[in-house]
Amino acid sequence: MPATALRRPADPVPPPAAPGGRARLAPLGVAALVLVLYVWWSLLQWHRWEVPSWDLGIFTQLAKSYAAGEGPVVHIKGHGADLLGDHFHPILVLLGPLYALFPSALTLLVLQDVLVAVSAGALTRFAVRALGTAPGVLLGLAYGLSFGLQAAVAVQFHEVAFALPLLVLALGSLVERRWAASALWAAPVAFVKEDLGVTVAALGLVLAWRAHREAGGERGPVLLGLGLAAWGAAWSALAVAVVLPALSTDGRFAYADRLDLAAAAADPLGALVSLVVPGQKALTWLTLVAVGVGLVLRSPLALVALPTLLWRMLSPNHGYWGTGWHYSAVLMPIVFVALLDAVLRLRHGRLRRLARAAPALALAVALLLVPGRPLADLADPAAYRPDPRADVKAGVVAAVPEGASVATDLTLMHYLVPRAQVHWLGSEGDPAPEYVVVDQLGATWGGNPPEDVAAYARERYGADYAVVRDEKHLVLVRRQG
Numbered sequence: 001m002p003a004t005a006l007r008r009p010a011d012p013v014p015p016p017a018a019p020g021g022r023a024r025l026a027p028l029g030v031a032a033l034v035l036v037l038y039v040w041w042s043l044l045q046w047h048r049w050e051v052p053s054w055d056l057g058i059f060t061q062l063a064k065s066y067a068a069g070e071g072p073v074v075h076i077k078g079h080g081a082d083l084l085g086d087h088f089h090p091i092l093v094l095l096g097p098l099y100a101l102f103p104s105a106l107t108l109l110v111l112q113d114v115l116v117a118v119s120a121g122a123l124t125r126f127a128v129r130a131l132g133t134a135p136g137v138l139l140g141l142a143y144g145l146s147f148g149l150q151a152a153v154a155v156q157f158h159e160v161a162f163a164l165p166l167l168v169l170a171l172g173s174l175v176e177r178r179w180a181a182s183a184l185w186a187a188p189v190a191f192v193k194e195d196l197g198v199t200v201a202a203l204g205l206v207l208a209w210r211a212h213r214e215a216g217g218e219r220g221p222v223l224l225g226l227g228l229a230a231w232g233a234a235w236s237a238l239a240v241a242v243v244l245p246a247l248s249t250d251g252r253f254a255y256a257d258r259l260d261l262a263a264a265a266a267d268p269l270g271a272l273v274s275l276v277v278p279g280q281k282a283l284t285w286l287t288l289v290a291v292g293v294g295l296v297l298r299s300p301l302a303l304v305a306l307p308t309l310l311w312r313m314l315s316p317n318h319g320y321w322g323t324g325w326h327y328s329a330v331l332m333p334i335v336f337v338a339l340l341d342a343v344l345r346l347r348h349g350r351l352r353r354l355a356r357a358a359p360a361l362a363l364a365v366a367l368l369l370v371p372g373r374p375l376a377d378l379a380d381p382a383a384y385r386p387d388p389r390a391d392v393k394a395g396v397v398a399a400v401p402e403g404a405s406v407a408t409d410l411t412l413m414h415y416l417v418p419r420a421q422v423h424w425l426g427s428e429g430d431p432a433p434e435y436v437v438v439d440q441l442g443a444t445w446g447g448n449p450p451e452d453v454a455a456y457a458r459e460r461y462g463a464d465y466a467v468v469r470d471e472k473h474l475v476l477v478r479r480q481g
Contacts (some may be wrong), residue, residue, distance in 0.1 A: 023133045030137060031121030034144035038113040038153050041374055045154070046106055049387045049411075056156040057413035057422065058083070059092070060105040064417060066096030067103070075423050076413070078249060079430045085247030086254055088194035088239035089159040105414035108157035116153065119164035119333060120144035126172035127340050127359070135343075135359040142362035143336040146291055147369050148328035154374040156414075158326045163192040164333055170203060171301055171337035175344070179211055179221035183228045190232050194239035196330065198307040200232025206300055258315045275313045280321045285309075287323055291369070292335045293361045295354065298346060301338035305331050336362070392472045396437060399469055399476055404434045407461075411439035411474070425460075432461035432479060440473040453477050 051057075058076050062083050065073045072083040072092075084090070099107060124140025131139070143149075152158065170186035173179075186204070190197040208225025215221045244253045264271035276282040288305070289296060296302050308330055312320040320327055339362060346355040354361075370376050377383035387393070397415050400406050406416055407423040407430065416422050416437070423430045425444070436457040440449035450456035453475040457465040465477040 023128050023136075026128050026133050026137050027121040027125040027140065030124040030140040030144060031117045033141070034120040035113060035117035037144075037375060037378070038116055038149075039110060040378060041153060042106075042109040042113055044377065044383060045156075046109065047386070047390075048383070049390060049393055049415075051410045051413060052155050054410055054413055054424065055158060056105050056108060057410075057417055059095070059108055059157050059159070060099075060414050060417045061422060062092060063095035063099035063108065064103065066093055067100040075421060075430075076427075077424075078427050079423065081249060082247045085244055085249065087159070088235075088243055089192060091162050091188065091191040092159055094162075103418045105157075105417060109153075112153065112157045112161040115161040115164055116144070116149050119168045122165055122168045122172065123333065123336055123340075126168070126175065126337070130175070130340060130344055131359065135356075138359035138363045139336065139340060142291070142359065142366040143332060145363075145366040145370065145375065146332045146336070147287065147323055147366075147373060148330075148332040150370075150374045151324050152326040152329035155325050158329075159193055160196075160326055160329050163189050163196060163330050166192075167199075167330065167333035168337060171304070171333060172340075174203075174207055174210065174301070175337060175341045177210075177214060179207060179215070179224055182207055183224050186228060187231060190235035194236055194244065195307065195311060197232040197234070197236030197239065199304060199330065201229040201236070202232075202304045202307050204229030204232060206303055209300065258317055258320075259311050260314075260316075264314055271314060275310070278321075280318070281313050284313075284321060284323055284328070287369075288328075288331060288335055291362065291365050292339045292342075293354075293358045293365065295342040295346065295351070295358055296335050296338045297342075298351075299338040299341040301334065301341050304338075305334040389472045389474065392474050395471075396469055396474050396476050400435050400437075405431075406435040406437060407433040407457075408437040409439055409442050409444035411442045411444075412437055430461075432463040434479050435468075436461075436465060436477045438475045438477075440475065449473075 054076060058074055061074045061076055062072055065071060074081050074083040077083060077086060095108070095111075098111060120140055120143055123143050124136055127139040128136030130136070149164075152161065166185050166189050170182050170189070173182035173185060183204070186200050190200045204225045204227070206225075207228060208222045211218070211221030211225055240253050240256075245251055248254055276285060292302070308327075312327060319325065339358060343355045343358045346352060393412060393415070397412055397419070400416060400420050402419050403421070405421040405423065407425050408416060409425050413422060413424075420435075423433055425436070425438070436453065438450060438453045438456070440451075442449070454465045454467055454477045457463075457477050464480040466480055467475065468478045469476040
């Protein structure tokens with residue numbers, strides 16, 4: 001008897017069906033709907049002059065630098081700072097050509113919306129091929145409306161947006177047993193951010209295990225998975241140990257203190273408890289299981305989410321623990337493709353009824369989570385009220401000459417980047433800028449802004465400044481001489 005005859009038979013995953021006309025249009029329809037919803041929300045946020053953080057300003061300045069052929073120079077992080085010394089995201093060089101065509105921070109917001117929509121269309125395509133048009137569309141919509149994607153769009157552009165379509169394509173190809181395609185789509189994810197190399201490594205190990213069980217004894221797919229795992233782990237190690245310290249301003253990885261692996265190893269029981277305590281962490285785990293209708297735990301693909309979840313929950317930074325911000329975005333492709341995989345494997349077993357209902361249940365959960373989240377704003381009349389200081393803000397931006405250097409707080413940061421060389425008011429050691437902008441009502445100051453902005457600028461930069469504009473607590477001063 002040949003050795004392969006003793007192998008456990010593969011679970012029943014049918015080959016992709018040839019799509020009919022309606023099935024071919026379904027992914028495009030889901031992608032178009034998701035794109036419209038998120039672009040609508042981004043435009044609404046843009047015209048409300050919302051600035052949830054300085055990240056969009058940073059990435060816009062990075063795109064501007066790449067477009068000008070200056071490399072990853074971002075003065076907002078410190079004069080002449082190399083952003084590849086902050087996070088490892090070489091894939092963002094792709095921003096340069098796009099920004100050269102459309103030089104605005106809004107370009108990055110729309111690009112992120114497009115990447116989300118492309119990933120939703122790709123996931124729908126896999127689901128339609130495997131389950132049929134109606135269930136596939138339901139699953140694609142559940143993904144497109146998921147809390148992780150909404151949160152990512154709300155906090156504006158981050159590099160992880162590039163990982164979304166790549167992960168969907170890699171994981172979906174794995175479900176379809178297209179091993180080489182899965183590895184090829186997964187490999188570039190290591191260039192999105194330093195921690196995602198470990199995610200690629202986890203995906204490679206799952207690929208190798210699945211191929212060992214399902215590839216009929218072929219060694220090639222198994223070796224391919226192991227090679228992918230080595231590739232991802234190597235890039236994360238190289239980024240954290242070599243690239244980031246070499247390019248950072250102080251010779252070290254800036255976020256090394258966010259995860260203490262030695263402490264976790266010294267107290268494994270305490271580390272295990274800390275994965276779910278305090279309750280904010282447990283809620284994140286439960287929310288992920290809920291959007292995966294519980295069945296997500298029946299797929300080994302769910303293991304690919306563990307690296308991201310482990311570093312987040314083991315970190316002392318409470319900002320990583322919850323369901324807000326952009327940290328759950330990369331988990332959404334994993335959860336929903338794992339759910340698809342689980343449905344395929346369970347639909348002929350004891351849980352077949354739950355499996356067949358899973359796409360509809362996933363969409364129901366996604367819709368139940370919408371209230372209180374970003375997309376709910378689209379139905380809230382208050383969200384359409386204009387910023388009462390919009391004209392003043394636009395006037396301040398226009399008053400800064402093209403190409404001038406300006407130091408600013410958060411309020412107008414990413415609106416100023418396309419026309420000026422922007423610095424952050426909180427940075428030390430920056431040269432005296434030509435202009436300084438202060439929003440005395442802005443969150444930057446914690447309720448204690450400088451009352452005399454010219455005197456503040458003079459003390460900070462050692463040069464004389466005079467007021468150019470002072471209206472509705474937005475103050476612009478210019479360097480004299």
